[in-house]
Amino acid sequence: MRKKLAAGNWKMNGTEAQLAEVDSLIASHPDPKVDLLLCPPATLIERMARRVGTAQIAVGGQDCHAAVSGAHTGDVSAEMLRDAGARHVILGHSERRADHGETDACIRAKAETALAHDLIVVICVGETEAQRDAGDTLDVIRTQLAGSIPDGVTGAQLVVAYEPVWAIGTGRTPTLDQIAEVHDAIRAALTERLGAAQADTIRLLYGGSVKPGNAAEIFAVSNVDGALVGGASLKAADFSGIIAALEAA
Numbered sequence: 001m002r003k004k005l006a007a008g009n010w011k012m013n014g015t016e017a018q019l020a021e022v023d024s025l026i027a028s029h030p031d032p033k034v035d036l037l038l039c040p041p042a043t044l045i046e047r048m049a050r051r052v053g054t055a056q057i058a059v060g061g062q063d064c065h066a067a068v069s070g071a072h073t074g075d076v077s078a079e080m081l082r083d084a085g086a087r088h089v090i091l092g093h094s095e096r097r098a099d100h101g102e103t104d105a106c107i108r109a110k111a112e113t114a115l116a117h118d119l120i121v122v123i124c125v126g127e128t129e130a131q132r133d134a135g136d137t138l139d140v141i142r143t144q145l146a147g148s149i150p151d152g153v154t155g156a157q158l159v160v161a162y163e164p165v166w167a168i169g170t171g172r173t174p175t176l177d178q179i180a181e182v183h184d185a186i187r188a189a190l191t192e193r194l195g196a197a198q199a200d201t202i203r204l205l206y207g208g209s210v211k212p213g214n215a216a217e218i219f220a221v222s223n224v225d226g227a228l229v230g231g232a233s234l235k236a237a238d239f240s241g242i243i244a245a246l247e248a249a
């Protein structure tokens with residue numbers, strides 16, 4: 001039985017004042033029935049981890065470098081994330097793929113380093129609108145999974161997020177059938193690659209315009225084990241509604 005996971009990706013949003021939302025979230029969910037994860041900008045990781053204290057919210061990074069250390073101005077290493085209090089890292093988000101030219105091989109290299117530093121990796125996959133219109137969605141997803149997931153990863157070390165690029169921050173979402181089709185295909189690809197014993201334990205998150213109003217129907221879809229939430233994770237009241245829907249699913 002996979003424990004559900006509600007993950008928030010704050011992207012490039014938030015300074016000290018934004019951490020008040022974490023206090024509100026803890027107050028609303030002192031004993032959550034699902035796993036909670038917040039991934040703030042790198043500048044807030046340590047402060048958020050301290051703020052969370054012993055409350056049941058994990059903290060994660062939004063990216064890390066593939067190298068352990070060295071001359072990489074502006075980058076953050078996996079070891080630095082661990083040191084700051086992160087236990088997870090998002091890798092291969094479509095915004096990293098688009099803005100920084102990240103390839104599947106690059107994401108895999110980052111994932112290998114992150115795993116070596118005891119971080120749980122949240123690997124993102126998703127098709128563009130043009131790829132969906134061309135009927136290439138499942139091929140794109142399978143290629144991204146094959147190229148970006150390291151060999152030998154265990155179910156405890158990996159979370160996969162399906163985020164259709166055209167649904168991110170747009171208010172548009174796929175149909176429930178489309179979400180089910182992709183999540184079932186991801187589970188099948190992971191089973192073929194890692195074996196059922198590992199694949200069955202990997203949480204698959206849907207991401208892309210998840211809101212309190214659509215969360216319940218998305219969480220009822222086959223092989224959806226939670227969500228990776230962007231905009232709605234910035235407001236505790238909104239994220240709380242999504243968490244409540246996941247707890248009820």
Ligand SMILES: O=C[C@H](O)COP(=O)(O)O
Binds near residue numbers: 009168207229
């Ligand atoms: O990482 C989160 C996703 O990109 C979803 O963002 P969104 O909820 O703002 O659409």
